[in-house]
Amino acid sequence: MTTFIDEVISDLLAASPSLTQTVVVLPSRRAGNFFLQSLQQQLGDTVCFLPQVISIEELVEEISGLTSASQTQLQIELYHIYQTVYEGETPDPFLNFLGWGQTLLGDLNEIDRHLIDTKPFFNYLSAVKELNHWYTDQDSQLISNYLTFWKSINKYYDRFQEHLLRLGLGYQGMLYRKAVENLEPFLDANQSQNYLFCGFNALNAAEQKIITRFLEIPSTKIYWDIDPYFLDDDNHVASKFIKSYMKHWAIDSKQNLFFPKSESNFNTTKTITATGVAQNIGQVKYVGQLLNSLDATALNNTAVILGDEALLLPLLNSLPESVTHLNVTMGLPLEQVAQAAFFESWFQMHINRQHNGYYYKDVLSVLDQQYAILLLDKERELLKKSITEKNLIYLDPLQLLDDQASTHCKLLFKDWVNDSSIAIQQILSSIQELKELLFPKKNWLQLEFLYAFLEVFTRLKNLNETYSYLGDLKTLKQFYKEILSQETLDFKGDPYKGLQIMGVLESRVLDFEHIIITSLNEGTFPSGKSQNSFIPFDLKIESKLPTYREKDAIYAYHFFRILQRAASVNLIYNNEAGGLKSGEKSRFLLQLATDTSANYNFVDQSAAASVAVEPIALKQIKKTPEIIEALMKHAASGFSPSALSTYIRNPIDFYYNYVLGIEELDAVEDVIAHNTLGTVVHETLDQLYQPYLNTQLSKPILQAIRAKVDAEVSLQFEKNYNAVNIKTGKNLIIFNVAKQFVHNFLNQELQRIEAGDEIIIKALEAKHVAQLTPEIKLKGTVDRIDAVNGITRILDYKTGKVEKGQLVIKDWDELITDYKKQSKAFQVLCYALMISKNEGLPANCEAGIISFKNLKSGFLKLTEDRNTIVSQELLQTFEKYLLQLIDELLNIDMPFMEKEV
Numbered sequence: 001m002t003t004f005i006d007e008v009i010s011d012l013l014a015a016s017p018s019l020t021q022t023v024v025v026l027p028s029r030r031a032g033n034f035f036l037q038s039l040q041q042q043l044g045d046t047v048c049f050l051p052q053v054i055s056i057e058e059l060v061e062e063i064s065g066l067t068s069a070s071q072t073q074l075q076i077e078l079y080h081i082y083q084t085v086y087e088g089e090t091p092d093p094f095l096n097f098l099g100w101g102q103t104l105l106g107d108l109n110e111i112d113r114h115l116i117d118t119k120p121f122f123n124y125l126s127a128v129k130e131l132n133h134w135y136t137d138q139d140s141q142l143i144s145n146y147l148t149f150w151k152s153i154n155k156y157y158d159r160f161q162e163h164l165l166r167l168g169l170g171y172q173g174m175l176y177r178k179a180v181e182n183l184e185p186f187l188d189a190n191q192s193q194n195y196l197f198c199g200f201n202a203l204n205a206a207e208q209k210i211i212t213r214f215l216e217i218p219s220t221k222i223y224w225d226i227d228p229y230f231l232d233d234d235n236h237v238a239s240k241f242i243k244s245y246m247k248h249w250a251i252d253s254k255q256n257l258f259f260p261k262s263e264s265n266f267n268t269t270k271t272i273t274a275t276g277v278a279q280n281i282g283q284v285k286y287v288g289q290l291l292n293s294l295d296a297t298a299l300n301n302t303a304v305i306l307g308d309e310a311l312l313l314p315l316l317n318s319l320p321e322s323v324t325h326l327n328v329t330m331g332l333p334l335e336q337v338a339q340a341a342f343f344e345s346w347f348q349m350h351i352n353r354q355h356n357g358y359y360y361k362d363v364l365s366v367l368d369q370q371y372a373i374l375l376l377d378k379e380r381e382l383l384k385k386s387i388t389e390k391n392l393i394y395l396d397p398l399q400l401l402d403d404q405a406s407t408h409c410k411l412l413f414k415d416w417v418n419d420s421s422i423a424i425q426q427i428l429s430s431i432q433e434l435k436e437l438l439f440p441k442k443n444w445l446q447l448e449f450l451y452a453f454l455e456v457f458t459r460l461k462n463l464n465e466t467y468s469y470l471g472d473l474k475t476l477k478q479f480y481k482e483i484l485s486q487e488t489l490d491f492k493g494d495p496y497k498g499l500q501i502m503g504v505l506e507s508r509v510l511d512f513e514h515i516i517i518t519s520l521n522e523g524t525f526p527s528g529k530s531q532n533s534f535i536p537f538d539l540k541i542e543s544k545l546p547t548y549r550e551k552d553a554i555y556a557y558h559f560f561r562i563l564q565r566a567a568s569v570n571l572i573y574n575n576e577a578g579g580l581k582s583g584e585k586s587r588f589l590l591q592l593a594t595d596t597s598a599n600y601n602f603v604d605q606s607a608a609a610s611v612a613v614e615p616i617a618l619k620q621i622k623k624t625p626e627i628i629e630a631l632m633k634h635a636a637s638g639f640s641p642s643a644l645s646t647y648i649r650n651p652i653d654f655y656y657n658y659v660l661g662i663e664e665l666d667a668v669e670d671v672i673a674h675n676t677l678g679t680v681v682h683e684t685l686d687q688l689y690q691p692y693l694n695t696q697l698s699k700p701i702l703q704a705i706r707a708k709v710d711a712e713v714s715l716q717f718e719k720n721y722n723a724v725n726i727k728t729g730k731n732l733i734i735f736n737v738a739k740q741f742v743h744n745f746l747n748q749e750l751q752r753i754e755a756g757d758e759i760i761i762k763a764l765e766a767k768h769v770a771q772l773t774p775e776i777k778l779k780g781t782v783d784r785i786d787a788v789n790g791i792t793r794i795l796d797y798k799t800g801k802v803e804k805g806q807l808v809i810k811d812w813d814e815l816i817t818d819y820k821k822q823s824k825a826f827q828v829l830c831y832a833l834m835i836s837k838n839e840g841l842p843a844n845c846e847a848g849i850i851s852f853k854n855l856k857s858g859f860l861k862l863t864e865d866r867n868t869i870v871s872q873e874l875l876q877t878f879e880k881y882l883l884q885l886i887d888e889l890l891n892i893d894m895p896f897m898e899k900e901v
Helices: 004-014 029-043 056-064 071-085 094-113 118-132 141-151 153-167 172-181 183-189 205-215 237-248 279-292 309-316 340-351 360-367 370-376 378-389 407-413 420-441 444-466 473-486 537-543 548-564 587-594 625-637 641-649 651-659 674-692 699-707 709-720 729-754 819-838 852-857 872-890
Strands: 022-026 052-055 194-198 221-223 271-277 302-306 326-328 499-503 514-518 568-574 601-608 759-773 776-788 791-798 845-851 859-861
Touching: 004 029, 004 194, 004 221, 022 029, 022 056, 029 052, 052 056, 056 172, 056 183, 056 205, 071 094, 071 153, 071 444, 071 473, 094 172, 094 205, 094 473, 118 141, 118 153, 118 537, 141 153, 172 183, 172 205, 183 205, 194 205, 237 548, 271 279, 271 587, 279 302, 279 309, 279 514, 279 568, 302 309, 309 499, 340 360, 340 370, 340 420, 340 473, 360 370, 360 378, 370 378, 370 407, 370 420, 407 420, 420 444, 420 473, 444 473, 514 548, 548 587, 568 587, 587 601, 625 651, 625 776, 625 872, 641 651, 641 776, 641 819, 641 872, 674 699, 674 709, 674 729, 674 759, 674 776, 674 791, 699 709, 699 729, 709 729, 729 759, 729 852, 759 819, 759 872, 776 819, 776 872, 791 819, 791 852, 819 845, 819 872, 845 852
Parallel strands: 022 052, 022 194, 194 221, 271 568, 271 601, 302 499, 302 514, 326 499, 514 568, 791 845
Antiparallel strands: 759 776, 776 791, 845 859
16 A cells, blocks of 8 residues: 555655655654555665654744743733723633633634634624623623623733733744744745645645745655545545635646545545444444454554543453554643542542531542542541541531541542642642652552642642642632643554554544444544534634534544545444434444445445444352352241342342352441431331330320430431431421331321221230241241231331232242242231240231332231132241242252353
């Protein structure tokens, strides 16, 4: 394959120029590296000095005489000018400015790059802004400040330019405008140099003026990277800009304008395959499969171009083992590094601090970060244990540890008192401590990440010492995030060997035989109509500033240029509509599919690609003699109804909980958990009714009980939760729900007594153990046994909602296999069987549930074949199925099989 760079070099060498006096200007530094490598290959053993190869930005910076400033410094300097020039009552604080300052900088950049006459432009813009608010109350402070700003925008611009010039700095657009002003002196000083401009497409007004002036010099040449197939098509958007330059540039001689040869590279018999894959992860997994099918030679001439650069990390984790050499030309955004979450969590913890301490979730978030694990070691587990055991919502970790807190712990939890200087100093100190911990381990990657964060916070420290804008923590955090979003970590690798992974812009001028492009969806590639600008659309059109239309044309050029010399192309898009993504394929794919004059073979796999995904295998654990021995110990002490219900629901959970003894992790109940609510209601009713066991309930008794409800509920919350935490928010609501549950139940009891019912409570929270076989026992606690009008009732309280149908026995096999349908019936049958074994059941006995969320249904009775009486025949049948279940549980040949829950 002959690349565009090869064509340029062949033409350059054919002209036998002095390479030392040649300057090659390319769209990017990346393209310059490939140019030099290709030039060295074509020169072979020839010994000579190579030409100077620079990017267009480097040329512009050289001509302008200014240094390009970072976005961070530009924001600070612009805010400084804003405060100095502002004529209203109160300028926006720096935190608010960060919300719109970056957009304003972007607009100033575009205005200067396109050499707009700023005074009439800003006057017009100010009038537009005022016109947009003609109908509003002009006395509004917000509107008044808004209009005052736009009336002074020209003054802001002039002062900002003057300020940056004094510093010898500039933003990109300013450098371009200054370069146009300095162009003639620069050309006079560099008359001996021969300039070659290669691979450009969409040029701003300043670039057009610079290049056209260079082209007036006979030794200057420009090489366009465009296929004849696009140039010959009057409607093809990929050639929009280049055809415009051909038509409008006023150059006496066209001899220094070089276009590709007449043969088309694009319109050949190549195969272009479009594939729809579900979601981003599916796309990168499919890329991995495609790469796995290529040999080492093919991989060496393959490029993966990410339409969405956020897929870089997932892609790197999806590469097959056959990819042994790799070059990533795009940087890894520092904000995507997992360690960045530590600093954000740390900021948030201090920002959310209250007078009574840090919010426990913020503390736990910090403690779970990798850097905190390194710094705190055993203190981390001690803190987490204290928080969960004491159910602390707000806390001070240093007080929890008393005088035992380490230096590292004090670094993390010393109060920043909303002072950015203290915060930055604490963070820098922690980075130094982390460095000392990581360096002996020679964890170079972690140290590289740490160094990047050190640079970020050192820059923040310097800015904070120079300017007073970062005073509070919220502003510091927001500015930190702004810097973080601009910082990248560069990958190191052989730029000319192995698989190439790059973003769309990094692909300029470069050609590969095998191309894979991801994220070809509308709104991503191309990016759509999003315009982050204060300049109205019609004013942009009038001033010939770029809009989303030009942006789409730029994307089109990059897309079709990438394809033109490739032998095989795989285009991947997300075909699943969901969330914020539409799942609509890119218009470029539709254009390829509907181009009837093309010779290439276009295949659209519109159905989802067969991404190889390993099926989730349900776990299976064989029973060993040791497991059976442990189970027999449980059987001897007694299986509880809840344990057997767990086995029915999912045998693997039973294995973890009751064989291995793994308990669920304790967690702080910020909001009262459902099981805590249940415990409080159960214990409250137990304590209220205890004095009246074996006593017939009467109206005075129930009225006396009702008077104690609120105090008893409070007492139970104090025992089982934390009374301090039930005074506000959702917990206060749940506290009142618990009281209402108890009151509603007592009111129902009172109504029954007033209606003439006789109620005698026989037992509360009664513990029972029943011998099923010589080796097997059943044990459990029955919430309540009472007698109503001579009928004995076995009651189980449920604070959740239970329906009558859940207590109807329809199929005995389902009772020991289907947890969702029959778990409630299984539980009350266990209670009835235990009582029958121990005490025997009276002739008239019923079992069932009181559901506090379905209290209107009253006592929900266990029913079989429309019969609600618990008979010995019923219990004998149940016991047979219960033993069948336990036999299965104890059978060494039947493994614990996971169920899909």
